[in-house]
């Protein structure tokens with residue numbers, strides 16, 4: 001044992017795992033003969049935005065599906081540390097991951113209730129808290145104070161998030177009538193109404209124009225800095241990733257090929273090759289080729 005912890009790398013890795021909000025260890029997901037995720041490990045911290053990037057089919061959404069209980073991993077441990085209580089997500093049903101571990105998620109396609117008002121979308125997200133306060137509708141039916149207080153708190157929280165996403169003046173609009181970028185931010189606000197400790201966002205910047213993209217970045221920084229939670233972000237838009245991520249994990253063909261700061265990952269030869277392919281790497285500008293050769297000892 002003494003020998004094990006005498007190695008500073010082991011001690012550092014152990015400390016990182018202890019401090020992590022989320023620890024993914026040896027995650028593997030097979031679909032028949034296809035290995036979608038192959039022995040992937042990483043950590044995500046509180047007060048950080050961790051981006052998961054990689055070419056199409058790299059396995060990013062499959063990681064989210066394992067974390068949120070849509071898939072049961074073939075192998076692996078997924079530990080969420082919520083204020084000192086450990087939740088082993090790979091053993092939990094999807095609804096328990098949301099309600100007990102407080103992991104929230106948005107999807108690649110928008111999943112709002114389009115015919116409900118913007119405000120209603122945010123109140124409905126607090127359904128579980130309201131059901132508890134209503135003692136499964138009894139207190140609600142008789143208009144008891146306990147239920148009225150919970151209802152008021154739910155509307156106040158909804159209004160707080162409407163202010164944050166600049167939609168306070170559209171609270172009564174049908175959500176489906178909002179511009180696309182507003183719908184994206186409303187989805188994130190709806191997820192925040194469930195008070196997550198980990199917020200998983202699947203391509204939130206897809207289809208946004210530059211102004212909407214800037215508004216999204218501002219919202220995600222606000223969530224990280226003011227609410228202190230961890231954000232896990234799948235994103236293809238590299239300008240968003242480089243601008244707001246604290247930590248980037250790169251997958252390729254289901255394997256982790258890089259893990260570090262945005263600056264380190266951007267200049268990693270393996271990452272450049274994964275995105276451009278072997279052939280195209282030969283056509284890179286000479287200064288990048290020289291940089292790659294230096295880093296790989298002339299094998300780029």
Ligand SMILES: Nc1ncnc2c1ncn2[C@@H]1O[C@H](COP(=O)(O)OP(=O)(O)OP(=O)(O)O)[C@@H](O)[C@H]1O
Pocket residue numbers: 031034036054055056057058059060061062063
């Ligand atoms: N339910 C499933 N059944 C069979 N194969 C699946 C299933 N889900 C994902 N896969 C396969 O796993 C691999 C990884 O898919 P995944 O959607 O996780 O990639 P991704 O990195 O999110 O891709 P994209 O950027 O295109 O969304 C792909 O080969 C995909 O076809």
